[in-house]
Amino acid sequence: MAGEGAATGTFLRIDGVAKRFGDTNAVDNVSLAVGRGTFFSLLGASGSGKTTLLRMLAGFETPDVGRVWIDGEDVTEVPAYRRPVNMMFQSYALFPHMSVAENVAFGLRQAGMPAHERVARVAEMLALVRLDGHARRKPHQLSGGERQRVALARALALQPKLLLLDEPLGALDRKLREETQLELASLQRRLGITFVMVTHDQDEAMTMSDRIAVMEKGRVLQVGSPAEVYESPNCRHVAEFLGAANVFEGRVVGSRNGCAEVQCGEGPGLLRLPAATGLDDGSAVAFAVRPEKIVIASAPNAGANSLAGTIEEVAYKGDVSIVRVRLGDGRRLRVQETNTQRGVPAASRGEEVWLCWRPEDGAVLGA
Amino acid sequence: MKRGHAARTAFRLAAAPLVWLLVLFAAPFAVVLKISFAEPVVGQPPYTRLIEIGSAGWRLLATGANYVLLATDALYVEAYLNSLRVAATATLVCLLIGYPMAYAIARAPERWRNPLLMLVVLPFWTSFLIRVYAWIGILSTNGILNNALIALGIIDDPLPMMNTNFAVYIGIVYSYLPFMVLPLYATLVRMDLTLLEAAADLGCRPWQAFRKVTLPLSWPGIAAGSLLVFIPSTGEFVIPDLLGGPDSLMIGKVLWTEFFGNRDWPVASALATVLLVVLVGPMLVLQAVERRQEQG
The missing domain is CATH 3.40.50.300 (P-loop containing nucleotide triphosphate hydrolases)
Structure with missing residues (x-):
C-alpha cells in the first residue's frame, strides 16, 4: 500500500x-x-x-x-x-x-x-x-x-x-x-x-x-x-x-438544442443546463449560479437563461456593485456587476430588468 | 484639569500602601534600629537613651557594641548560619514536594482545580499553633507515629523524633508548604500548553519539553514560593521552640531569649536588624537578576 x-x-x-x-x-x-x-x-x-x-x-x-x-x-x-x-x-x-x-x-x-x-x-x-x-x-x-x-x-x-x-x-x-x-x-x-x-x-x-x-x-x-x-x-x-451562490432546485422536464430543461417551481419557467450533465428526464436537480456570472440586461437573451425581475437593493463597493433582484415569484437573486465605466451606475433601485446567464454557467450540485 | 485629577487619583492610590508601609513597617523598624544602638540597663525602659541633653549641650551616646558582639560571639554567628541552613533545606524540601503538587493541580481537569486548591489552603482554617502542637502528638516517643510503626512491626523501640532537627524540618515543611504550592500553581496554570506541543513538534520527548520549557517558565513561581518559605522560616520561633531540641539553635529562639529571658533589648534589636539585612540581601540580588533577564 x-x-x-x-x-x-x-x-x-x-x-x-x-x-x-x-x-x-x-x-x-x-x-x-x-x-x-x-x-x-x-x-x-x-x-x-x-x-x-x-x-x-x-x-x-x-x-x-x-x-x-x-x-x-x-x-x-x-x-x-x-x-x-x-x-x-x-x-x-x-x-x-x-x-x-x-x-x-x-x-x-x-x-x-x-x-x-x-x-x-x-x-x-x-x-x-x-x-x-x-x-x-x-x-x-x-x-x-x-x-x-x-x-x-x-x-x-x-x-x-x-x-x-x-x-x-x-x-x-x-x-x-x-x-x-x-x-x-x-x-x-x-x-x-x-x-x-x-x-x-x-x-x-x-x-x-x-x-x-x-x-x-x-x-x-x-x-x-x-x-x-x-x-x-x-x-x-x-x-x-466559497463565495456567494444562487441555488435553483427543480426537475428535468426534457432536452432541447443540447441543453437539459429544468422546471423550477411555478415562477421562472424553464431554465437550461448543459446536456453534458447527463440528467435523465424527470430527475430532481439543483444547480448554482455565481453572482458574477449573471448579466443585467434590458431585454431577454434568446441563447441564455433569462429571468425578469425588479432591483431591490444595490450595494456599491467601488470596483463592483452587489445587486439584489426580486423575481416575479418572490425569489431573490444576487448579482455582481463590475463598474466598468466611471460615473455610470451598474443598476439602480426599482428598475425592471432581465437577468441572463449562459446554460453552461449553471453548476449542477450533488444531492 | 483632567490630568490633575488623574494624578491626584494615582497619588491617593499609591498613598494607601505607602502609609501602610510607613506605619506598620518603617516606624516600628526605626524604633528597633534605635534600640539596637543603646545599652541595656535595669529600669523602665530597659535601655539607655541615645541622646543626652545636659547643661553642656547634647551628647550622642549611641554604641555599636551590640553589633560587635553579634559578629564576634560564636553563638550568634552559629545561630544565624544554622537558621539559614535550616530555612534553605526546608525551602528545598518544600520545592521538591510542592512542585509536583502544584503541577498536578494545574494540569488537573478544570473542575478539580479549585477543590484541590481548597485542600491545600484548608489547614489555614486551624490555628497555626494548634497544628504545630498536633505534631507533638504525632512525633513524640509515645506518639501516633511511633505506636503505629511498632504496631506494624517495622520497629521494636520508639524512634526519638521529638526535639530533633528532623522534627523542626517536619514542622517547617508542613507549615509553609502552601506558600510554595500557591505561587507555583499560579505560574503553571497560566502557562500556554501549546508551547509543549511546539516542543514535541520540534523533537522533544515529554521530559525534555518539561526541562526546556516548563521548568524555565516556572522560574517566577519557584522564586516567589522559595522566598515565601525561606524568609519566614529563617526567623521561625514557634516551631523550633515546640518541636526542636535544645541543640536546634535558631535565630528566632535566640532573639526570644535575649528579649524575654535576658531582658537585653539592645542585643535583641541588633539581632532583628541583622536578620532583616541578611534576608533583604538575597531578595535584592534576585530582583536584579530578574530585571537583567527581562532586558536580555
Whole structure:
C-alpha cells in the first residue's frame, strides 16, 4: 500500500480516519491524498474537524480508526517528536524565555546538530523570513507580523518533509495578511515542501492553495483545485461556503438544442443546463449560479437563461456593485456587476430588468 | 484639569500602601534600629537613651557594641548560619514536594482545580499553633507515629523524633508548604500548553519539553514560593521552640531569649536588624537578576 502511494506521487495519505470527542464525530471517515510539493488547504467553519485532522498529522491526536501515511511510512502511531513534520501554530507558540535565534535553533539543538552548522542554519532561516537583524530579540519585543515569521522560520529550520500551518495568518491584520498570503505561497513553491494549511477563510485558501478540501461536520465534502471547488461545487454547502451562490432546485422536464430543461417551481419557467450533465428526464436537480456570472440586461437573451425581475437593493463597493433582484415569484437573486465605466451606475433601485446567464454557467450540485 | 485629577487619583492610590508601609513597617523598624544602638540597663525602659541633653549641650551616646558582639560571639554567628541552613533545606524540601503538587493541580481537569486548591489552603482554617502542637502528638516517643510503626512491626523501640532537627524540618515543611504550592500553581496554570506541543513538534520527548520549557517558565513561581518559605522560616520561633531540641539553635529562639529571658533589648534589636539585612540581601540580588533577564 505504502509503495503504491509513493509511486503515484502521493506524499501524504489519510485513509478512513475518524476521531470522536465525547459524542461528537470531530473527524468522520476522512480519506485524502496529497501530492508531493502541493500546497493543500483544509477549509471549513469552526467545528468542521479541520484542526483535529491537522493535529493528527502532527501527532498530537491519534485517530480512533484509519491510518496516516507520510512519504510511504505509516505514522499513525508515531509520536509527534519523531515525525518528519513541523507545525506552525495559530498562536505561534514561540518560547517566551528564548530569543528569536534560540527559538529557531530549538529543533536543531534537539536534533543534535553541531554548533557551527546550527548557527549557519539559523542565519539562513532568519534571512529567509527577512528577520536578520532580530536574532537577539525576545518574542515579546516583536510585532505580530514578525512573530509570525519567527514561527515560520522555526518550523522550517528542521527542513521538514511536511509543514502544517494552523490558521497561519489569522492573527494578522487585513493588509499584512494579504501580503503574507502571496509571500507564503511563493515560499512554498521555492522550497518545494508539502504544505497542509487549515483555514476558515475561503479567500485565503483560494489565493494560496494548489488544492482545497472543503470540510463540514467532520467530513470532506469536496477536494479540488480552487477553480474546481469554486466553479464546480458538488453540493450546496460548498457552493455557499466559497463565495456567494444562487441555488435553483427543480426537475428535468426534457432536452432541447443540447441543453437539459429544468422546471423550477411555478415562477421562472424553464431554465437550461448543459446536456453534458447527463440528467435523465424527470430527475430532481439543483444547480448554482455565481453572482458574477449573471448579466443585467434590458431585454431577454434568446441563447441564455433569462429571468425578469425588479432591483431591490444595490450595494456599491467601488470596483463592483452587489445587486439584489426580486423575481416575479418572490425569489431573490444576487448579482455582481463590475463598474466598468466611471460615473455610470451598474443598476439602480426599482428598475425592471432581465437577468441572463449562459446554460453552461449553471453548476449542477450533488444531492 | 483632567490630568490633575488623574494624578491626584494615582497619588491617593499609591498613598494607601505607602502609609501602610510607613506605619506598620518603617516606624516600628526605626524604633528597633534605635534600640539596637543603646545599652541595656535595669529600669523602665530597659535601655539607655541615645541622646543626652545636659547643661553642656547634647551628647550622642549611641554604641555599636551590640553589633560587635553579634559578629564576634560564636553563638550568634552559629545561630544565624544554622537558621539559614535550616530555612534553605526546608525551602528545598518544600520545592521538591510542592512542585509536583502544584503541577498536578494545574494540569488537573478544570473542575478539580479549585477543590484541590481548597485542600491545600484548608489547614489555614486551624490555628497555626494548634497544628504545630498536633505534631507533638504525632512525633513524640509515645506518639501516633511511633505506636503505629511498632504496631506494624517495622520497629521494636520508639524512634526519638521529638526535639530533633528532623522534627523542626517536619514542622517547617508542613507549615509553609502552601506558600510554595500557591505561587507555583499560579505560574503553571497560566502557562500556554501549546508551547509543549511546539516542543514535541520540534523533537522533544515529554521530559525534555518539561526541562526546556516548563521548568524555565516556572522560574517566577519557584522564586516567589522559595522566598515565601525561606524568609519566614529563617526567623521561625514557634516551631523550633515546640518541636526542636535544645541543640536546634535558631535565630528566632535566640532573639526570644535575649528579649524575654535576658531582658537585653539592645542585643535583641541588633539581632532583628541583622536578620532583616541578611534576608533583604538575597531578595535584592534576585530582583536584579530578574530585571537583567527581562532586558536580555
